[in-house]
Amino acid sequence: MPVFSQSSTIKPKRAQLDRSVAGAISAQAPFERIKHYLKSGLATGVWPPGALMPSESELVAQFSVSRMTVGRAIRELQQEGLVERTQGVGTFAAELHRVSSSLTIRDIHEEIVGRGHVHRATVHLKRAERASASIAKRLDVKLNSVVFHTLLVHHENGVPLQCEDRFVNPICAPDYLSVDFTEVTPTHYLFQVAPLIEAQFSVEAGLPSSREAKLLQMSAAEPCLIVSRRTVNRDTPITFARLVHPASRYQIDSVFKPY
Amino acid sequence: MPVFSQSSTIKPKRAQLDRSVAGAISAQAPFERIKHYLKSGLATGVWPPGALMPSESELVAQFSVSRMTVGRAIRELQQEGLVERTQGVGTFAAELHRVSSSLTIRDIHEEIVGRGHVHRATVHLKRAERASASIAKRLDVKLNSVVFHTLLVHHENGVPLQCEDRFVNPICAPDYLSVDFTEVTPTHYLFQVAPLIEAQFSVEAGLPSSREAKLLQMSAAEPCLIVSRRTVNRDTPITFARLVHPASRYQIDSVFKPY
């Protein structure tokens, strides 16, 4: 029996309402209506975690739609991690354990400009160097081979926000050192010249080096949020960056909404 | 013209190969083959960011499948953020700007056990309290109203890893104080009793309080990675937690793979 009777015998005329950016006005496509119906039930406890959800054929009857339409609605919920399906058995409300949150780590320029603030970068180092053991390992190049090294400070409205210490594999970006990094960020430039297949991140707390503390105009005893990022293109490491942010000026915020 | 000719005139017999967990053996369903074909081209630069991709009807002809099948393949790429579509215009390879990475923040018990290690929790505070101004605001309750407060330390193989300072709205979990938190984590318990509609996170660096430093057996001058989490259920805040981790023992790792 329908819990929410959102469906009647009237055939759907394709609605004409604008599907604007937010999509918040009204979900009118049948598969959207079915998704919304199921999400509501999941959010309100009609189907608590682990419960058996209605089968496709039940929803077909309830909403007077074809199975393809019901299937799409449920499949998208599955892709969002809200339900789990087992062939031959049924569809179940997912246990919402893993509160995984998508912490977006964007190009610092976009991030600052997105807040409506002014971004300015200063370049403190830009040269070719011989790879140390740790850098050689991270970029998968030979010890003492030539790598590019830049050190920038990114300012938000004039306040130093991020110290970017970056090593680049010359094979992936031979012209890296000729770029004016006060005009375009290394991240942005590298996105353009080297397709990115994989990025590995870590986020940790730590203390700045004395040089970093000076560049960031902070005390060497103040903690920092440190993001390390290594990007790889088909087995070839492109770049390794250490991004140091004063704890008092930077935090990562995120929201997780399952339903 | 097909770049990769993965399709012939032979009609697909449904393959029988096991679709095992990894799914790595071979993607045999037509929509999977088309997805793989398009992903390969995106990864190898056949369609650089911004390029016009083949239309649905071109792919229909190329792979000898129906439009629904092609549509599903492309729609899933769109949902993964790899292509962008505009009705009446076409499908375009996405600019891979935002390197958003899903940093999963799981229940600490699952995380430690998942590493094959032993989890143990010690309880240092478990009581009802009057809400201070900041807690009242975060839990959206009246100043000086009763809230539950627990302070736990989570150990991994005997080493203190996380100090969990948590406030709970009694309306959402009236029996919270009767739970044995050496047996089940507050996170796990609250997941069971209160459906979660939204979680807000922040990740920052900071110094531990003197009490936290003592509980974590660390120097008060050592930085910590601090995760703050507030969960909300339909406008009613459930809980607010401050999770403090010694920098030397904890970092968040993540991998981002667009293709």
Next chain:
DNA sequence: CAGTGGTCTAGACCACTGA
């Protein structure tokens, strides 16, 4: 064996875009 999900076909109507 009945019920479930997984996938596909060959059409259809529509809104939108840009020439």
Next chain:
DNA sequence: CAGTGGTCTAGACCACTGA
């Protein structure tokens, strides 16, 4: 107006599960 994507229908065959 031709081409594009957005969505749907009413069927189909199949693999899988559990009684």
